[in-house]
Amino acid sequence: MRIAVDAMGGDNAPKAIVEGVMLAQQDFPEIEFILYGKEAEIKKYVTNEKNLTIVHTDEKIASDDEPVKAIRRKKTASMVLAAQAVKNGEADAIFSAGNTGALLAAGLFIVGRIKNIERPGLMSTLPVIGNPEGGFDMLDLGANADNKPEHLVQYGVLGSFYAQKVRGISTPKVGLLNNGTEETKGSEVTKKAFELLTEEKSINFIGNVEARDLLSGVADVVVTDGFTGNAVLKSIEGTALNMMGLLKTSILAEGVKGKLGALLLKKALKGMKNEMDYSKHGGAVLFGLKAPVVKTHGATGPEAVRYTIRQIHTMLETNVVGQLVTHFEEDSKDE
The missing domain is CATH 3.40.718.10 (Isopropylmalate Dehydrogenase)
Known part of the structure; x- marks a missing residue:
């Protein structure tokens, strides 16, 4: 090796x-x-x-x-x-x-x-809140700005393979990122991709998923075009960083009481930070x-x-x- x-x-x-x-x-x-x-x-x-x-x-x-x-x-x-x-x-x-x-x-x-x-995708394993050992694989995260419906189907197969072989999930749930869960929602690309993913027998496609549900573990694999995926990834990163910064600022603003409270909650706060740290799953794979x-x-x-x-x-x-x-x-x- x-x-x-x-x-x-x-x-x-x-x-x-x-x-x-x-x-x-x-x-x-x-x-x-x-x-x-x-x-x-x-x-x-x-x-x-x-x-x-x-x-x-x-x-x-x-x-x-x-x-x-x-x-x-x-x-x-x-x-x-x-x-x-x-x-x-x-x-x-x-x-x-x-x-x-x-x-x-x-x-x-x-x-x-x-x-x-046709188009290898950039994929990372991102965190699921409340499940430190879990996560979901998302692609494409920026290797391709534009994608055809057929590419999104391949991403579903690629992500499912990775979740099975590397992360040990026997039957990974594959979701298509969209602006609604109904199959009629989305652009022409996502509508066609939904149809093709439904027909793909090698994966466990569960339908459309929304961005607000990603960190709750709605799917084990989430597929999207590279432009959207990169924007979502950076939104998650930015939100996590800003929330931790806001929490720190709020604690310091409370003076001695805030610092005492933070000391008592030190273990819990460290656990929260670790839970949002997706580097423990490794890097981004050009799969x-x-x-x-x-x-x-x-x-x-x-x-x-x-x-x-x-x-x-x-x-x-x-x-x-x-x-x-x-x-x-x-x-x-x-x-």
Whole structure:
């Protein structure tokens, strides 16, 4: 099991990335890590060299680089070399906290998509309130701004596969994000997608779901177009951050009484914060490619890196991508 790591991607690279890899080594000593980036900087944070290789390069893709141009022009960038290693069979998966658009481009143009999957989707596991160990998988979260109804059906199949194989849900409930639960609601795209999802026998489609119900666990998998998905994701993130900020401000405004109350509720408040932290489920997967391509937030810390490597380990252990390839190849033969 070999994971190619873009050690220079992210706001806190390479420190946070390498420290996260060191933590993951404790959990999975069998994983071989290949770290791409500036060797001298990476070595500062390496505490265990077992099953670890550093491939030196001075070039990296910056957060403000134009994604496709960067992938094509920066041939020796850490992210490009990591993706190339997966394509060449030198690694089984790639992980990065760098430029999201560039990683999507590297996944599509270097790693390559699975045959018969038209638009791989960006998918994350998001939290369900009241169920810290639960969550729901949502895609597309921004890989594609525009989608056809057929793409949303493929997202349903992709998400269902992931929920079954990686998260262990035997019969995942798949919902279509819409502005109402009635099947007549929505745009022409969602109406047609509803019809096609209903006909798709390989998934447990439960119908339309509304955004207000997502965090209550209405579905295990939620499918939508990339524009809407990205907007919903950022709304959830923004609401969570602002609510925690508002709570802190309100407590401080109460002076000594507020601080005393916060002290008494410290454990409960910490639990609430942890419940809304979806990084424990790992990173965002560009699902539908020939190998796992996984992205974490640019400001990620070592623990989030550790969770993401745990996620990749499960994906490789369950061979979810291999099973996905078989599924879509068999569908093609049946047709």
